[in-house]
Amino acid sequence: MKNLNRWRGQLSAVLGLLGCLALFGLPLASVHAASPQRHVVIVSIDGLAAYLVDDPKVPLPTIRKLARQGSIVDGGMTVSNPSVTWPNHTTLVTGVRPEKHGVLANGVLVRGAVGMPTVIDSHRDQSDLVRVPTIVDAAHAAGLSTAEVNWPCTRGSKSLDDQFPDVPNAVQYTTPRLRRELIELGLLDDETHASFNKNSVVSRDHIWTEAACHLIRERQPNLLLVHLLNVDYMHHKRGPQTSAGYTANAYADMCLARILAALDDAGIREQTTLIVVSDHGFISTPKAIRPNVVLRQAGLLTVDAGKLSEARVHVVPEGGIGLVYCTRPGEAAVDAEKFKEMFKGQEGVADVLLPNQYDQVGLQHPREYRQSPDAILVAAEGYSVSGSVNGDTLVASNTEAGTSIGSHGFLSSLPKMKAMCILSGAGIRQGGHLETIENIDVAPTVAMLLGLDYPNVDGKPLSAALLNE
Structure with a gap:
């Protein structure tokens, strides 16, 4: 019976991938055997500009250790226009620019009638926002386990086993089992977004980090997306390269250390590739x-x-x-x-x-x-x-x-808009230094690490960072 159920699950996964590609009008490619024993965790620290990694005033021991043990993009990663949060998080997981995936703001830009202004509607599902399949869709269709914590443009996704999305009323759209577990852990007070919304952004980063750690320990997802916000908030409020900014940078580094500890607790550190990125840079705007x-x-x-x-x-x-x-x-x-x-x-x-x-x-x-x-x-x-x-x-x-x-939001050609990108862990070269890349290269790199077919991307795998296995 177990073998029969396993066969049914594999057949369902293949049919799901074929359906996903057909839905978006994409050509069907042969389905490679995914790697169920491999894990990829992408941690996005919103607003951590690439230049901060080399700023001696910024305390980033975890990030710099990962860079030494793995590969770093020297000078930073070129982001998509506009250099804001939702478009670039979508580029990271699709491998295409906004001209293809369709996300131009932190929501859908809704043109009004003649004479009426355009407004941004953030209360939207992934299907309303993103016009192409994501790497999460490909992983899920190939039978791999998936999860996200505070990742934009994922609300209502059918490809996530667990989610706590980056949307208004996020708790309402959190996977029911994960929501119950977070309440049991004391991370959420109740099932309402109102109580979660009372938390400071620092507290939210703590909750999101601990939610990610819980998922790692309990589910060991093959692909996990995590998005932290406090650095972006503080850079907006106080400016980058300020005392408040440096404190926020250090806290994000500590959150990352917690995630690494969870990988050790789960016994999957040696099988996990960690990709630490940001979505854009920052400059002072007096x-x-x-x-x-x-x-x-x-x-x-x-x-x-x-x-x-x-x-x-x-x-x-x-x-x-x-x-x-x-x-x-x-x-x-x-x-x-x-x-x-x-x-x-x-x-x-x-x-x-x-x-x-x-x-x-x-x-x-x-x-x-x-x-x-x-x-x-x-x-x-x-x-x-x-x-x-x-x-x-x-x-x-x-x-x-x-x-x-x-x-942020400036044209991506501005050097200070470049984002951090570090790859470390399973399958990654130690001490590697990559020339400037675009963030369209992250999704095809994830596909290669997990053994997924993921056609129709503008980017290419970061081969210089990958070990020949």
């Missing part, structure tokens, strides 16, 4: 530009009770860039050109990109993808983009504009 103020003064948007109510043209801020939306379809191209004329050369503005330049930044033309903006406003280094409609000047201090003292 000033901000407020394009919507200028658009309000030009009569191109309307403000009601201090808030944007209607707009012919408006800007959705993404840190170091602003996504420009023109709401009259027949006139959008002309309005975008006029927007460029208004802002090009102004203080704090590095560039304004129009759709014919989107191939340079890995985005689709708005006529091909409705979420794509009609233009992209690029801030100069030291300035962030504010969405504020209030005030009288384009340039303001970050305090007056209501923006963060530390920001």
Whole structure:
């Protein structure tokens, strides 16, 4: 009977992979034998810029030890545009850029009716956000066990055995058995998100870390995704390379050490590859530009009770860039050109990109993808983009504009936007140094480590970091 059940499970896994590929219109590839005795853990420390790994003021003993024992990408890993959290976490697990996977913000960009502003809706399932299969889908379909803790764009995934997703109301969408176990462990007070939401971001990183450790000890998933947030929060609030920032860096390193200890406890350290990454870098932004103020003064948007109510043209801020939306379809191209004329050369503005330049930044033309903006406003280094409609000047201090003292979201070509990438453990060369890579290379590397077929990626395995087995 056990053999029969095992055969049924394997058949179901193969059929699942075929169905997954067919669903997305992808060619069917031969299914390689996955490696059930191998494990990959990806830990993303949100906002830990690559340059911090070499900053002697940053206490990162665990991270630096992993780099010595494994391979590190010197100078950091080039991320996707826009250099924000959800798009880049999706790139990490798909091996393709946002122009293909479709995630352009921390949610779905929903264009309104004519004259109405575009809004970001974060209350969405993976199926609403991501247009291609992920490496998790491939692993699950091949019969491997999978789990995630606070990973973006995974809500409602059918490919995760356990999940605690990075979405609003996360506890509500946590796998029931994991939610019950976290309550029993005292990590969650109850089954409501309201009680979890009362925790500080430091406490949440603790809960997410301990949840990951629990999954490692109890389930030993073949593929585990973990996302920690406190570094990003503190870099926004206090800035990178500050005392508060260094403290957050050190705490993340301690959380990583806890995960390593759990691998030892589970007896799978020797069979596990650890990939430690970040999703983007960070820079200080003491000033901000407020394009919507200028658009309000030009009569191109309307403000009601201090808030944007209607707009012919408006800007959705993404840190170091602003996504420009023109709401009259027949006139959008002309309005975008006029927007460029208004802002090009102004203080704090590095560039304004129009759709014919989107191939340079890995985005689709708005006529091909409705979420794509009609233009992209690029801030100069030291300035962030504010969405504020209030005030009288384009340039303001970050305090007056209501923006963060530390920001990301800048074009990925900016050196300080590069992300950390370290590979260590099973199958990884010791003392390896890789030249700059893109984060599209992570998913195909995971596929090779786990013995998965994962076609249709833009990246390639990091062969220079892998042992010949």
